[in-house]
Amino acid sequence: MGWLTRDIERAPCTVEISHRFESLHAHLRFNNGAVIWPGDEVQVKGPEIMAPFGEIVTEDREAIIVRASKLERLWTRLTGDFEVMELCEFSFSEEVTL
Template sequence: MGLLTKEVERHPCQVEVSHCFDSLHAHVKFTDGTVINPGDEVIVKGPEIMAPYGEVVVEDREAVIFRASKLEQLWTRMTGDFEFMELCEFSFSEDVKL
């Protein structure tokens, strides 16, 4: 992998989709121990997984990983903290009067 080139890899994975009162999530776990790096993109192949309310659905799938170039990895590491700050909401006012 060079400074500007991308690699495409295929790996087996397990997808867990939960639609319960306590948890609403979807997780992907690579069954062969693959590690995702900053800037990598992952696409899970197959039809949409719909978990009925109160259930957890687990399926084995194949994932395609588009590896980020060295330059993209560096950029993601440098700018990642700024993008995280977009998720935060701050208020510095003392009193709000309507």
């Protein structure tokens, strides 16, 4: 991998979508042990997965991993903390604002 080049990998994966009262989540597990690093992009191939309320849906898919170049990875590490701080500016509450 060079300073400006990006590599592309294909990886088998398992997608789990939960639409239950106890847990609303979407998880992706790479079945070949692939690891995602800062700046990498992942696209899961196939149609949208919808889980009916109260259920968990699990499907095997293929993921396309676009690896960040060394320069992109460095930039992501340097600026990542600032982006996380933007998330800290928001909060969730039960109060309704009009």
